[in-house]
Amino acid sequence: MTYANRPTILTGDRTTGPLHLGHYVGSLRARVQLQHEAQQFLLLADTQALTDNVGRHRKVTENVIEVALDYLAVGIDPEKSTILIQSQVPELAELSQYLLNLVTVARLERNPTIKEEIRLRGFERDIPAGFLTYPVSQAADITAFRATHVPVGDDQLPMIEQTNELVRRFNHTVEQPVLVECQAVLSNVTRLPGIDGKAKMSKSLGNAITLSASPDEITKAVNDMYTDPCHLRVSDPGQVEGNVVFAFLDAFEPDVDKVSELKSHYRRGGLGDSVVKRMLDERLQSLIEPIRARRRELADDRGEVVSILRRGTMRAREAAALTLSQVKGALGLSYF
Numbered sequence: 026m027t028y029a030n031r032p033t034i035l036t037g038d039r040t041t042g043p044l045h046l047g048h049y050v051g052s053l054r055a056r057v058q059l060q061h062e063a064q065q066f067l068l069l070a071d072t073q074a075l076t077d078n079v080g081r082h083r084k085v086t087e088n089v090i091e092v093a094l095d096y097l098a099v100g101i102d103p104e105k106s107t108i109l110i111q112s113q114v115p116e117l118a119e120l121s122q123y124l125l126n127l128v129t130v131a132r133l134e135r136n137p138t139i140k141e142e143i144r145l146r147g148f149e150r151d152i153p154a155g156f157l158t159y160p161v162s163q164a165a166d167i168t169a170f171r172a173t174h175v176p177v178g179d180d181q182l183p184m185i186e187q188t189n190e191l192v193r194r195f196n197h198t199v200e201q202p203v204l205v206e207c208q209a210v211l212s213n214v215t216r217l218p219g220i221d222g223k224a225k226m227s228k229s230l231g232n233a234i235t236l237s238a239s240p241d242e243i244t245k246a247v248n249d250m251y252t253d254p255c256h257l258r259v260s261d262p263g264q265v266e267g268n269v270v271f272a273f274l275d276a277f278e279p280d281v282d283k284v285s286e287l288k289s290h291y292r293r294g295g296l297g298d299s300v301v302k303r304m305l306d307e308r309l310q311s312l313i314e315p316i317r318a319r320r321r322e323l324a325d326d327r328g329e330v331v332s333i334l335r336r337g338t339m340r341a342r343e344a345a346a347l348t349l350s351q352v353k354g355a356l357g358l359s360y361f
């Protein structure tokens with residue numbers, strides 16, 4: 026398989042739940058565009074999700090289909106992009122095994138994202154070894170497909186850095202340029218806050234709007250959105266910073282002039298929350314409506330979705346096997 030000079034992109038999502046508007050703004054929207062410009066692999070990271078979901082394996086495996094439905098519903102075209110299931114590409118696990126020898130425990134413990142996740146999950150010193158080493162498995166994902174570009178949020182930058190360290194270390198060890206370094210592509214949209222005003226939209230925090238939200242759920246979420254607690258009367262001047270409704274309008278309303286007019290009106294006073302919320306509700310309804318409809322259609326044809334995943338995974342295996350055979354060859358692991 027040759028990809029000429031098109032960049033190769035790898036993206037991944039842990040399959041712990043269906044995707045939400047935060048994912049849409051942060052990555053999905055861009056991926057739909059990128060599939061025309063690049064060779065794109067979308068990895069359903071079930072193996073990675075298992076590293077901190079011991080005992081919740083059902084949740085992880087059931088959500089593989091949910092995330093795949095989200096991809097397809099927003100417009101990922103399986104003819105243009107390759108959707109694969111991480112656990113079904115054993116070459117990734119095998120490559121991880123070799124890369125694991127090239128990183129120290131001390132280095133793994135220094136990864137700031139891992140540190141933060143350990144803190145959040147309260148693992149203290151009882152860290153599953155697979156969790157501590159998932160950045161290495163992620164490096165295997167990236168290098169197996171010779172990804173040149175990896176679109177990520179800023180929390181994933183340490184993973185890219187660690188991947189490139191492993192690439193250099195591997196190539197230096199075997200004295201051949203077998204693996205390729207990659208480049209992080211940071212999305213230029215600021216992170217979408219949760220409807221409660223918390224910095225991050227997240228399903229586990231219960232502040233998310235999913236891509237399959239019903240019209241009523243959308244309206245309720247918009248009505249519940251945190252605005253400016255001091256904006257009591259319509260005539261009061263209101264604050265736009267930290268106001269979730271405006272953060273959403275920034276993310277979803279293409280008419281930038283209209284948004285900036287609304288903001289100054291709100292700041293001056295005389296613009297009620299309910300008016301702005303109604304506008305946002307309309308925006309989100311028209312955004313999600315076709316996604317929800319397409320998602321439902323696909324969900325009714327599960328066999329077709331499974332077959333898309335099987336084809337994508339097979340295609341991905343071919344690409345990964347090629348890299349793995351070069352890696353093994355360079356290490357001298359070719360006995361027969």
Ligand code: TRP
Nearest residue numbers: 035036037038039070073163166
């Ligand atoms: N770590 C990513 C997340 O938190 C998922 C992921 C797994 C990934 N492998 C990847 C992202 C490779 C980019 C590249 O969801």
